[in-house]
Amino acid sequence: xxxxxxxxxxxxxxxxxxxxxxxxxxxxxxxxxxxxxxxxxxxxxxxxxxxxxxxxxxxxxxxxxxxxxxxxxxxxxxxxxxxxxxxxxxxxxxxxxxxxxxxxxxxxxxxxxxxxxxxxxxxxxxxxxxxxxxxxxxxxxxxxxxxxxxxxxxxxxxxxxxxxxxxxxxxxxxxxxxxxxxxxxxxxxxxxxxxxxxxxxxxxxxxxxxxxxxxxxxxxxxxxxxxxxxxxxxxxxxxxxxxxxxxxxxxxxxxxxxxxxxxxxxxxxxxxxxxxxxxxxxxxxxxxxxxxxxxxxxxxxxxxxxxx
Numbered sequence: 369x370x371x372x373x374x375x376x377x378x379x380x381x382x383x384x385x386x387x388x389x390x391x392x393x394x395x396x397x398x399x400x401x402x403x404x405x406x407x408x409x410x411x412x413x414x415x416x417x418x419x420x421x422x423x424x425x426x427x428x429x430x431x432x433x434x435x436x437x438x439x440x441x442x443x444x445x446x447x448x449x450x451x452x453x454x455x456x457x458x459x460x461x462x463x464x465x466x467x468x469x470x471x472x473x474x475x476x477x478x479x480x481x482x483x484x485x486x487x488x489x490x491x492x493x494x495x496x497x498x499x500x501x502x503x504x505x506x507x508x509x510x511x512x513x514x515x516x517x518x519x520x521x522x523x524x525x526x527x528x529x530x531x532x533x534x535x536x537x538x539x540x541x542x543x544x545x546x547x548x549x550x551x552x553x554x555x556x557x558x559x560x561x562x563x564x565x566x567x568x569x570x571x572x573x574x575x576x577x578x579x580x581x582x583x584x585x586x587x588x589x590x591x592x593x594x595x596x597x598x599x600x601x602x603x604x605x606x607x608x609x610x611x612x613x614x615x616x617x618x619x620x621x622x623x624x625x626x627x628x629x630x631x632x633x634x635x636x637x638x639x640x641x642x643x644x645x646x647x648x649x650x651x652x653x654x655x656x657x658x659x660x661x662x663x664x665x666x667x668x669x670x671x672x673x674x675x676x
Contacts, residue, residue: 417643427640434644445645447620448628449652451536455624456603459540464595467547471554472584485555489548496608503542504529504613529614535621539609550595557591558584586669593660593668600656604649625649 379385392399417434421427438445474485491499506512507528515525528538565583574582585592607626610616616623616631629649633642 413643413646416640417647419640421640422637423639424637430640434641435648437641438644438648444620444623444628448623448625451621451623452604452606452625454536455540455543455606456600458537459543460596460599460603462540463543463547463550463599464592466544467550467595468554468588468592470547470551471558474551475555475558485552489552492546492548497612499545500609500612503545503609507538507542507613529622530618532618532621535614535618539613539622542609543603550599553595554588554591557588561587587671589668590670593664597657597660600660601653604653604656 380389416427418429418431419427420430420434470488474481474488478484506514507530509515509525509527509530512525512528514528518525526534529535561584565587566579569579569583605626606624607630610622610624610627611630614622616627625645626649629642629645632638632645
């Protein structure tokens with residue numbers, strides 16, 4: 369025992385020991401945060417998902433009943449999942465396309481380029497609640513700026529977020545407001561493409577579309593892949609717009625999955641059921657992410673990777 373203690377003390381005094389201690393000291397805030405705010409809540413929600421708990425009374429074990437109820441006996445589960453899927457699969461291609469277009473445009477040697485980059489990026493860092501309140505005014509059918517502009521060209525604007533048919537498309541349109549974050553990442557990827565590739569293509573007679581198809585997109589595909597993954601994860605967790613702007617209406621047209629989860633947890637106090645919904649969302653996002661990763665060999669090109 370004494371020998372082991374002396375060995376430990378010598379290790380502490382050694383450079384390797386001091387380096388290891390310094391590492392754990394500096395990493396401890398992250399480790400504590402991971403245990404307290406990520407792994408701890410995940411373990412707790414796993415237990416709660418198999419109980420019937422309303423916060424006030426004692427939790428009762430129900431096994432997998434909450435999961436069965438969501439999948440077979442809750443129409444709002446499928447409605448919220450459908451709304452979220454439409455928002456995601458309808459909005460992600462639009463957001464990526466617009467972000468790529470802006471990145472290519474702002475990669476050109478134009479005047480005030482730095483100003484326009486800042487202008488398009490700034491909305492992506494604004495508060496979600498503030499942005500939602502701003503867009504409530506924009507979408508107002510009576511005095512909103514969109515319908516005002518449409519009226520000037522003789523078009524009767526729709527009810528937007530107050531119309532069951534237009535509410536979800538309006539939120540998809542609103543999501544384009546935040547493309548600046550993806551634009552900046554794509555812009556960084558564009559600037560990493562060697563100019564010599566375009567020069568060689570021009571010598572071979574390639575036009576702009578050929579350059580985009582055979583150089584820009586393949587070289588940029590890892591960055592597009594990253595934005596696609598982040599877009600899938602983020603869009604399936606959309607909450608603020610539905611909560612602040614529409615509260616899930618009209619007639620559940622914008623009843624997003626996380627909004628449904630929130631209502632079950634903090635409005636109806638079905639904490640056990642809400643925990644089950646959270647784990648189902650985790651599984652759905654994991655499956656979608658897995659599918660995107662499996663598709664990546666078909667369209668994502670990594671420089672230096674040899675194809676067999």
